[in-house]
Amino acid sequence: MAYDEVLAERVMERLEPEGVVAKKMFSGLTFLLHGNALANLYDEGLMVRVGKERNDEALERPGAAPLVIRGREQRGWVLLAEETLDDDVLDDWLTWAMDATAELPPK
Numbered sequence: 001m002a003y004d005e006v007l008a009e010r011v012m013e014r015l016e017p018e019g020v021v022a023k024k025m026f027s028g029l030t031f032l033l034h035g036n037a038l039a040n041l042y043d044e045g046l047m048v049r050v051g052k053e054r055n056d057e058a059l060e061r062p063g064a065a066p067l068v069i070r071g072r073e074q075r076g077w078v079l080l081a082e083e084t085l086d087d088d089v090l091d092d093w094l095t096w097a098m099d100a101t102a103e104l105p106p107k
Contacts, residue, residue: 002043003028007082011041014094035107038097045082048093051100052076058096063089076100 008029020033028042039048047067050058055075063084067077
C-alpha cells in the first residue's frame with residue numbers, strides 16, 4: 001500500500017471534521033462517509049467521487065483524468081494528478097466528492 005502519507009494527512013484534516021473515516025482498503029487508503037467511499041488514495045494518486053452525471057464536467061478540469069480499472073472507465077470517479085492539488089484545489093475536489101457522496105443512502 002504505497003500512497004502519499006502527506007497527502008493522506010492533508011485529506012484527513014479536511015474530512016475528519018465532516019465525519020469521514022479512513023480505512024485501509026482497495027490497495028490504499030479509502031475515505032468513507034456513512035459507509036460510502038468518497039475518495040481513495042493509492043499509488044496512482046487520489047481518486048474522488050464526482051457522480052456519473054457530472055463525470056464529463058469533472059474531466060474538463062485541469063489535473064483530472066478518467067479512472068480506469070482493468071481496462072474499464074469508472075464513470076462517476078476521476079483520478080487527480082497530485083502535483084495539481086494545492087490547498088484550494090484539494091478543498092474544491094473534496095467538497096465536490098462530499099456533495100456527490102452525501103446523496104447516497106448510508107451503508
